[in-house]
Each structure stands twice: as C-alpha cells, then as structure tokens.
Amino acid sequence: MADQSKPLNIAYLFPGQGSQAVGMGKDWAEHYPEARRVYDIFDRQVEELLQTQSRQQALSHICFEGPAEELKRTVYTQPAILATSLVAWQLFSQHCDQLSPANVVATAGHSLGEYGALVAAGVLDIETAAKLVAKRAALMETAPSGAMSAVLGLSEEKTNQVIDQYKAANPGGPVIAVANYNTAEQIVISGDAAAIEAVSPELKTAGAKRVLPLPVGGAFHSPLMDVAASDFRAFIDNSQPAFSFSDARLPVVTNVDATPTRKGHQCREKLSQQINHSVCWTQTMRVLIEDLGVNTVIEFGPGKVLGGMMQKSYPQVLVINVFDQPSLEAAIAHFAESAAGVCSV
Numbered sequence: 214m215a216d217q218s219k220p221l222n223i224a225y226l227f228p229g230q231g232s233q234a235v236g237m238g239k240d241w242a243e244h245y246p247e248a249r250r251v252y253d254i255f256d257r258q259v260e261e262l263l264q265t266q267s268r269q270q271a272l273s274h275i276c277f278e279g280p281a282e283e284l285k286r287t288v289y290t291q292p293a294i295l296a297t298s299l300v301a302w303q304l305f306s307q308h309c310d311q312l313s314p315a316n317v318v319a320t321a322g323h324s325l326g327e328y329g330a331l332v333a334a335g336v337l338d339i340e341t342a343a344k345l346v347a348k349r350a351a352l353m354e355t356a357p358s359g360a361m362s363a364v365l366g367l368s369e370e371k372t373n374q375v376i377d378q379y380k381a382a383n384p385g386g387p388v389i390a391v392a393n394y395n396t397a398e399q400i401v402i403s404g405d406a407a408a409i410e411a412v413s414p415e416l417k418t419a420g421a422k423r424v425l426p427l428p429v430g431g432a433f434h435s436p437l438m439d440v441a442a443s444d445f446r447a448f449i450d451n452s453q454p455a456f457s458f459s460d461a462r463l464p465v466v467t468n469v470d471a472t473p474t475r476k477g478h479q480c481r482e483k484l485s486q487q488i489n490h491s492v493c494w495t496q497t498m499r500v501l502i503e504d505l506g507v508n509t510v511i512e513f514g515p516g517k518v519l520g521g522m523m524q525k526s527y528p529q530v531l532v533i534n535v536f537d538q539p540s541l542e543a544a545i546a547h548f549a550e551s552a553a554g555v556c557s558v
Contacts (some may be wrong), residue, residue: 224510227329252273390434460476512536514536
C-alpha cells in the first residue's frame, strides 16, 4: 500500500501488445458517447489504411466481438489496445479532472502503450495517435517473421552475456536481441527463430528458471524491425499535413532510454527508435519510483501486466487498474474517498 502520510504522486501507465481480450471496451462504447467517439476515430484510421469497409472488418467490431484470432493480428491488436486504454483514461479523467494537475507527476507506456502516455501528457491528440499506431501496426505486421521468448529468473547481465557469446560465435548469423527488460526476473529476447532456439538451452545453463516461447509471429524490438522503423520514421517525416508533437505537460518516461522527456521533438524521434530497440521497462519503473517519487500507479487498459510487474518490483507502491466499468467505478470511488472529494462521481 502507498504511504498515505506522503504526498500523492501518481504515474499513469499504458499497456502494450499482448494484453488484448475480445470484448474489451464494449461496455464503455455502449454506454458512453465519448467512448464510442474514440473507437470511431480508430475505426476510420484503420479502415483508411487497410482499405476495409465492411462492418465485420471494423476495428471496433473485431475488438468487441472477435474472432480472437483476428484480434491477435498486430494490425488490429495495437490500435484496439490503444483505443481501449485511451477510453479508460478519458473516462477516469472526466471524473477526476482536479487530480491530474496536482498529483500526476509522470506518464509511461510499455512499447505500444507509449502512445497512450503521450496523449495523457498532451504531446499527441487522440486522432494523431490513432493514425500513427495504425501505420506502426501495419509496418510491424509485415516485417520479417521471427520469434520471441521470455527468460525467467536470469539477470540482465547474464542474459546479455549469453547473447553476446552467441553473436561472437555466429558473426553475421541469425539475429537475436533483448526486446524487453521487464523486471529483474523477466527479460524477453527476440530475433530469428533459429537464434532463439539455439540460445534457450544456454540461458538455462546460465541459471534461467524457464525460457518460454511467446505466441507471436514477429521479432519485435529487434534488428528484424529495422526496415519497419525506417519506414515509420519516413511516414512521420513526410506526412502532409505534418504531425504535431507538442511539448509534454508532464514527463513521459520513454522506452528507449527510460528518460523523463518533455520536448515534443524528442518524443517524436524516440517513436521510430522504439520499434527496433529494447523496451527499458525495468529502468522506467526505477525512474518513476526512485527519481520521481511515484507512490501510486494507475494502469489504463486491458489486463494487469504492468501493475503486476510494478507490484513485484516495488510492493510498497499502490497499484490501481482501470480496464472495465467496475474497475473504473472502483478507481473513482478510491480517489473520491482518499483524496477527500478530489474526484467527483
């Protein structure tokens, strides 16, 4: 639990790919016109990019009704998660609008979730975020195929040693890299399937408790995403009219370097770098808690992955998840009570 004797310092967190579930956001879209408007924005951007026109192919229909296999496609997964996360944040903010200026000290998002963090910090508007993520998802889905595995119970140092030894023994060989530094006990590796298969027993020999293959088709956050990153940067640079990146109202702790960032042009630069570089989430949590003094985090969007990692790494931090109507109401009630009426139900 957070120490209630200390000032309330909140970070808004936004999840990444893998947290999706069929039906997410459906209750909000049916009961809140403002939620339906967010999904409509994302529907238009995905339809424009993919040139789909039937209702069954609309992003929101796939998000609410499935099928699950279609929702798992990166081109739908990423915008669906971001849309749902932004609806969760927007609905919460409407009831707790006085909370934000005084108590929210930073935002952060895991990979895809960084776009939610940028919207919450005022760097991007929702329509721009939808357009960028639709393009990002399409480029990442068409990138060279690969594999990813979660390495459990092995330190960052030892994981990198095994990978470096493999690279030294196979110069110019199959690609392998660390995709995510999630916690001290969980690291995700990414690259060619042959490389992932080859290093897995070596990681176990080095002390990993388990090496679990992940159900993905792409090698995200690895050099296999270099072309996607380059094409995404060109998309941002050449868009007419130009995309607007405002300076942030509060720090966004960015994935590629775990640095609190406020300048819009720096946020812009880091978005294309993020696609083929490691997600520094362990480092991001450390900056939020140890440098920025965060004692409460609110995770907006499907699943509880980021909240779970935070609780494991910093059990003293209060974690609140907003992913459906009951959890939204519970979050509003918590702050209405603990902040003496700061939030209005």
